[in-house]
Amino acid sequence: MLEALVSGTHDPQVLAELARGRLRAKLPALREALEGRFGVHHGLLVGEMLARIDQMDETIGRLSAEVARVAAPFSPLLGLLVTIPG
DSSP states (O other), X not given: OHHHHHTTOOOHHHHHTTOOGGGGGGXXXXXXXXXXXXXXXXXXXXXXXXXXXXXXXHHHHHHHHHHHHHHGGGHHHHHHHTTSOO
């Protein structure tokens, strides 16, 4: 929905249809919440926030892969470690 708002879609009906999962059960309230003003300034700010989220997701992916690579030689020990309660 945020990406659609940033790209210029402002129709509450169209935006509400983009809902997924449990949010679909709340479509009437969602349509009501999506009515209002969303200007160019808002789009710029939300676009920047989404870009940062994407950047952080990529960073997390790279770091997770590096941790897995470095920890791979210790996988038998890590397997034992996770069996310790607490």
